[in-house]
Amino acid sequence: MYSYEYPRPALTVDCVIFGLDKHTLKILLIQRAKEPFAGSWAFPGGFVDMDETTENAAKRELEEETGIQDMFLEQLYTFSKVDRDPRGRVVSVAYYALVKMQDYKISAADDAQDARWFAVDQLPPLAFDHQDIFSVAMERLRGKLRYQPIGFELLPEKFTLSQIQDLYEAVLGKKLDKRNFRKKILSMNLLVDLQERQKGVAHRSAKLYQFDRNNYLALQEKGFVFEI
Amino acid sequence: MYSYEYPRPALTVDCVIFGLDKHTLKILLIQRAKEPFAGSWAFPGGFVDMDETTENAAKRELEEETGIQDMFLEQLYTFSKVDRDPRGRVVSVAYYALVKMQDYKISAADDAQDARWFAVDQLPPLAFDHQDIFSVAMERLRGKLRYQPIGFELLPEKFTLSQIQDLYEAVLGKKLDKRNFRKKILSMNLLVDLQERQKGVAHRSAKLYQFDRNNYLALQEKGFVFEI
DNA sequence: CCAAAAGTGTTCTCCATACACCCATGC
DNA sequence: GCATGGGTGTATGGAGAACACTTTTGG
Secondary structure: OOOOOOOOOEEEEEEEEEEEEOOEEEEEEEEOOOOOOOOOEEOOEEEOOOOOOHHHHHHHHHHHHHOOOOOEEEEEEEEOOOOOOOOOOEEEEEEEEEEOOOOOOOOOOOOOOOEEEEEOOOOOOEOOOHHHHHHHHHHHHHHHHHHOOOHHHHOOOOEOHHHHHHHHHHHHOOOOOHHHHHHHHHHOOOEEEEEEEOOOOOOOOOEEEEEOHHHHHHHHHOOOOOOO | OOOOOOOOOEEEEEEEEEEEEOOEEEEEEEEOOOOOOOOOEEOOEEEOOOOOOHHHHHHHHHHHHHOOOOOEEEEEEEEOOOOOOOOOOEEEEEEEEEEOOOOOOOOOOOOOOOEEEEEOOOOOOEOOOHHHHHHHHHHHHHHHHHHOOOHHHHOOOOEOHHHHHHHHHHHHOOOOOHHHHHHHHHHOOOEEEEEEEOOOOOOOOOEEEEEOHHHHHHHHHOOOOOOO
């Protein structure tokens, strides 16, 4: 019926990289130097090699663009509109990544292109169908954050309760009650009290916590389901 | 950096088709006639044409195999292990479909191959990485069923409360309390009481209901979230 | 001493859960 | 009349939501 020699779409990956800048959720974009969409901003991405999985391709692109290794990375969706790239048929597997912005000062990418962080509610016009990709990514992040402890991937190793709450408020787009939020998150036994405090703040300093990944895995085995 | 003329992986779609047979969740498999994996069972699928989206390719394959149109169809995940197909590099975008088995008596496919429904807990060995695809599909179905009203896609238009409950029990793999289940599902106002009853059963006949899609969409607008 | 954020308890409402018996129908 | 599944109500406990003031610290 079909032959392995039929014309094939080109296969690429695109990466939506989320970072948290104080109270603002941001994504990393790259300004395109060439046509099509020269001057427009786009997600970092590139072609999938014959000897790598799409996930490896995404990791490779991420490292090339940001130098970051070992970040949270998850497949998002595969975009295949026939005319999504004016140069020809290109199917793209999109991934999204969560990075700890503080740890890595990604000012510009390794290559000549301009790379910048943009607040998710102040994006420039995006190239290709990247606006669609962004919408799907935002929706996924919002959904996942509620029932999986992935928010910690956006925070520094040591963080305060207010930082987590700010994160949740930034992503979910609504205010949460401080007392109820703390009660809930502490009752899950997923945070280790580091017996340390913030430094260099002009007010009462907050206690620092760390996410207890091991206990999360152990609890998960017993049927525990994270939810906020 | 990259050229559009680089070698490209082949691109296929595979479809996990779920159906409900009384109390049993089943999937449709096709027996392979040729090598590799001749005689093994596999999900229906095929190559993506240059002028169709992956979703259209999946729909086309589904129609070719089952004759069904307009079923629930959703992208599942893209599988890209380098050696997943012994014939060469093939990346596959998997979809899953929910069909009303009663409506369509899919005994065998249009073409010569053997197509059969298998209970999900009694599957034969599967070709390629289709066991992985199946695992992801089951997990997705279980997850989605709880917070989106997609179960109705597996039931006839008119169904009884026991039928929905059986469906949930089959997919989630556990018994549910009859009174609590009914209370919950009726309280959502998503079921229209058709003022009709089952026929041809050797016991008290049950009331028939229909899913109220319009009201679901209206409620969703107002922030209602389905959950069982 | 002032500004700024940290930290903390109680009440109420509502929803999930547990649980057992009678009813209608066809054979 | 009996076997089979249909259909129904209540009591309890626990979790989510609402809500405001005191504490600490640096400047």
